Amino acid sequence: MTGGMGPRALCLAxxxxxLTTWASCAPAASAPASPLVRVELLGETQSIRPGGxxxxxxxxxxxxxxxxxxxxxxxxxxEPTRIEWALxxxxxxxxxxxxxxxxxxxxxxxxxxxxxEVVLPIPMTAPRGLAPGTPVTLRGQASWLVCDKICIPEEAxxxxxxxxxTDTPRPDPRGAPLIAAARRTLPAPSxxxxxxxxxxxxxxxxxxxxxxxxxxxxxxxxxPARWGAIEHAASQRxxxxxxxxxxxxxxxxxAEATATALEGVLxxxxxxxxxxxRQAFSVRAEPPSGHAxxxxxxxxxxxxAGGLVLNLMPCVLPVLSVKALALVGHASGYAALRRxxxxxxxxxxxxxxxxxxxxxxxRAGGEQIGWGFQLQSPVVVTLLAYVLFAVALSLSGVFxxxxxxxxxxxxxxxxxxxxxxxxxxxxxxxAATPCTAPFMGAAxxxxxxxxxxxxxxxxxxxxxGLALPFLLLTxxxxxxxxxxxxxxxxxxxxxxxAFPLYASVAWLLWVVSQQAASAGVAAVLAGLLLIAFxxxxxxxxxxARAAGRRVATLAVAALAVGAVALGPLTxxxxxxxxxxxxRADGWEPFSPARLAExxxxxxxxxxxxxxxxxxxxxxxxxxxxxxxxxxxxxxRKGVATLRADWTNRDPAITRxxxxxxxxxxxxYLLYPPRAAGEPAVLPQILGESAVIDALDKL
Amino acid sequence: MFHLSRRTFLAGTGLAVLxxxxxxxxxxxxxxxxxxxxxxxxxxxxxxxxxxxLADQRGKIVVLEWTNHDCPYVVKHYSTGNMQxxxxxxxxxxxxxxxxxxxxxxxxxxxxxxQADELTVTRKASPTAVLLxxxxxxxxxxxxxxxxxxxxxxxxxxLMYAGAIDDRPTSRRGDVQGAHNYVREALQAVAAGQPxxxxxxxxxxxxxxxx
Numbered sequence: 001m002t003g004g005m006g007p008r009a010l011c012l013a014x015x016x017x018x019l020t021t022w023a024s025c026a027p028a029a030s031a032p033a034s035p036l037v038r039v040e041l042l043g044e045t046q047s048i049r050p051g052g053x054x055x056x057x058x059x060x061x062x063x064x065x066x067x068x069x070x071x072x073x074x075x076x077x078x079e080p081t082r083i084e085w086a087l088x089x090x091x092x093x094x095x096x097x098x099x100x101x102x103x104x105x106x107x108x109x110x111x112x113x114x115x116x117e118v119v120l121p122i123p124m125t126a127p128r129g130l131a132p133g134t135p136v137t138l139r140g141q142a143s144w145l146v147c148d149k150i151c152i153p154e155e156a157x158x159x160x161x162x163x164x165x166t167d168t169p170r171p172d173p174r175g176a177p178l179i180a181a182a183r184r185t186l187p188a189p190s191x192x193x194x195x196x197x198x199x200x201x202x203x204x205x206x207x208x209x210x211x212x213x214x215x216x217x218x219x220x221x222x223x224p225a226r227w228g229a230i231e232h233a234a235s236q237r238x239x240x241x242x243x244x245x246x247x248x249x250x251x252x253x254x255a256e257a258t259a260t261a262l263e264g265v266l267x268x269x270x271x272x273x274x275x276x277x278r279q280a281f282s283v284r285a286e287p288p289s290g291h292a293x294x295x296x297x298x299x300x301x302x303x304x305a306g307g308l309v310l311n312l313m314p315c316v317l318p319v320l321s322v323k324a325l326a327l328v329g330h331a332s333g334y335a336a337l338r339r340x341x342x343x344x345x346x347x348x349x350x351x352x353x354x355x356x357x358x359x360x361x362x363r364a365g366g367e368q369i370g371w372g373f374q375l376q377s378p379v380v381v382t383l384l385a386y387v388l389f390a391v392a393l394s395l396s397g398v399f400x401x402x403x404x405x406x407x408x409x410x411x412x413x414x415x416x417x418x419x420x421x422x423x424x425x426x427x428x429x430x431a432a433t434p435c436t437a438p439f440m441g442a443a444x445x446x447x448x449x450x451x452x453x454x455x456x457x458x459x460x461x462x463x464x465g466l467a468l469p470f471l472l473l474t475x476x477x478x479x480x481x482x483x484x485x486x487x488x489x490x491x492x493x494x495x496x497x498a499f500p501l502y503a504s505v506a507w508l509l510w511v512v513s514q515q516a517a518s519a520g521v522a523a524v525l526a527g528l529l530l531i532a533f534x535x536x537x538x539x540x541x542x543x544a545r546a547a548g549r550r551v552a553t554l555a556v557a558a559l560a561v562g563a564v565a566l567g568p569l570t571x572x573x574x575x576x577x578x579x580x581x582x583r584a585d586g587w588e589p590f591s592p593a594r595l596a597e598x599x600x601x602x603x604x605x606x607x608x609x610x611x612x613x614x615x616x617x618x619x620x621x622x623x624x625x626x627x628x629x630x631x632x633x634x635x636r637k638g639v640a641t642l643r644a645d646w647t648n649r650d651p652a653i654t655r656x657x658x659x660x661x662x663x664x665x666x667x668y669l670l671y672p673p674r675a676a677g678e679p680a681v682l683p684q685i686l687g688e689s690a691v692i693d694a695l696d697k698l
Numbered sequence: 699m700f701h702l703s704r705r706t707f708l709a710g711t712g713l714a715v716l717x718x719x720x721x722x723x724x725x726x727x728x729x730x731x732x733x734x735x736x737x738x739x740x741x742x743x744x745x746x747x748x749x750x751x752l753a754d755q756r757g758k759i760v761v762l763e764w765t766n767h768d769c770p771y772v773v774k775h776y777s778t779g780n781m782q783x784x785x786x787x788x789x790x791x792x793x794x795x796x797x798x799x800x801x802x803x804x805x806x807x808x809x810x811x812x813q814a815d816e817l818t819v820t821r822k823a824s825p826t827a828v829l830l831x832x833x834x835x836x837x838x839x840x841x842x843x844x845x846x847x848x849x850x851x852x853x854x855x856x857l858m859y860a861g862a863i864d865d866r867p868t869s870r871r872g873d874v875q876g877a878h879n880y881v882r883e884a885l886q887a888v889a890a891g892q893p894x895x896x897x898x899x900x901x902x903x904x905x906x907x908x909x
Contacts, residue, residue, distance in 0.1 A: 076843040076844070076900075076901075076905070077843055077844050077901075077902070077903060077904060077905040078902075078905075079867060079868060079869065079902065106905040107834075107843075107905060107906060107907075107908040108838055108841065108843060108906075108908065109843035109844070109905045109906070111905070145770075145869065147904070147905070149805065149806065149905075149907065150768070150769075150806045150904065150907075151769065151770060151771075151904045151905075152770065153770050153869045227900035228898065228900060231730075253730050253733075253841075253860065253898050254898050254899075254900075255898075
């Protein structure tokens, strides 16, 4: 199984070949032990199924200080490991699945390969007509180049005998874990779009890596799939920013290697509590020719369409329809109307610029937030509920701004000036924010990974979409024909339109209840009560004499301040805010109480301490925790699954981490069914088999 | 022993990288020459002790061959007679063939002038001259990373080909048979005044043992 052409044999061969006697082949000091690499063929399973696909692996154990080569691109020198198969009839061997390599700089050259130990998985297919019970021997001749400062080609025959059986193959106790571990080192398809720009001297690769937290990234390295695209030995100038990784490196010698696409493997080293974890992604970067501009235009078109849809949202529609009716019905002359439309549009664009600007500035500062981040704060949600509630009360006719009867719409069109229209735009934006996220996903997701100018363009396209119907209504006189003549029906419509707003308020209250404790919800309800009372008082005092009106105005102001002051209470009393995104997919949100309860009931519990900004956590969830085989075993063993989301600061989860000597995620705990048993701590890099093995021990 | 006109330029590149890269480790201070541009000038000592300069070869096609006689990939081409046949064919047509050894003292492939000449005799090789580049300056000027690493320069001193000897990147002798020889192709094209079809390839073999 092991063997190879040692240096002595090689020297002999050389000497004979060269017909020379002095060739300095064997200086005793540097004579390497023979062979430098021990190889063995491993099987993942203990048997083969007729017609089935199964995995073998070539296990190389390499003398320290020496290395073998990456098969995708060995670098500037060297040669990949190969196997020439001599298989029984009907068997076919696939290509070696290459784990991501390490770098071996030698002078001005760079080699890509492996040191100490590597497991190279190989898929095999068995023929259908195999007779169960007979053993099959799979043979091949493995050959490889092994180098430190000098290089030695070695080779050895490899073979593995496996019985043929029709029942489900059992995992090989030695091969299965090694092959499973090797799979963790195979590059996964990159979840992020990538592009590159090649100049005469440099190649710049940009990967829109959304999930990377810059402060946790220890190193990023790009291993090109072919020679000549980049200078392998040159340093890679890496910039990790929120949402983006940029690599600048000297261009390689082969112009055609960067003519179409730049392919390779991106290895990201992430700092974890317990050390450094590496994740490899296969990247295919496209050249920018028009693509970037196209992507931007597409994102802007999407955003515009999304903005249009926003007009129909329950929180936006009432505000706008009333405003539109009031204006079109009352404003005199096209010119004034047009100015109102423009003022309104300016209001929308400006408020979007403010919110998007704040978002981008915070992200640039390293905050892990996305669009809709405002709603992560219960205080902001509360204030939004207050505003919508006040508008709804006005639509219901509880109070009117301005005193004279002009319909509730006048409360909004309000101060007939253009400032009123501008603020209607701002109000529409505020009212629209909760509805933005679900509709804008693609466009906004693209925007936040782009430079801030591009991002702002996308957000402003969204704003324009929101403003467009109203703007067009004011700009195109012919469209006024579609607006019905004003009349008493308008009053009924306004009152009816109040209800979508009340519904929005109810929804926002629910949001608060998810973010804050019940005392917080009570505070918001008290605030709403104060607003309703203030609105009534305000309207009632309109008929009073001047002095009474002044007193009432003061009282209203005091009530409003009181209501606003109650808002922050929701923040103060908020316990563990649970991001809404964590509740789907069968994973319950973690709380110490819930854990105690499940354990008291005698159930085994799996706790996944994770965070949205932890790349390793996300990869683990994808490859291991959400793997069908794992979910199946979890269900079969009746394991309760809790997800502790540490995305936001959370003292309860920090304490759990502390109990296990950690100050960072990921952390995976498997509590046995016996209430008193200690939990097993799973490794930070999870594989399917690691989880299943742990579950099997329950 | 040698003179290198690109040296100041190279040092300049290194400094520029340092200044630009800030905290980053600068790239190695070398640059592979561009195929289609002037081949870097050099002067190096031949085994005879005589200085050989690229500038003196104007008007002749020049082949540069980096070698290390203990490298299995070099052995592949010499033990099969493949390299010698190409040398004989080229020099027979007036091509200047310079075999260059950049192995630093104490590293694999480093030889004295006498040993180098012995190798030429025992291997029945026929280069125009064997140059000893102990300091590696010529090798680094050409970005020579491998043995064998091959370059073809035309009569006007323009670099026309850089890369592997052929398209079989293995150390197996059997692969010489049927391989497509890029150097022979480049020599034929340059002699006929035609563009080289494959001007740049990935050289294969052992790394050059620079100091």
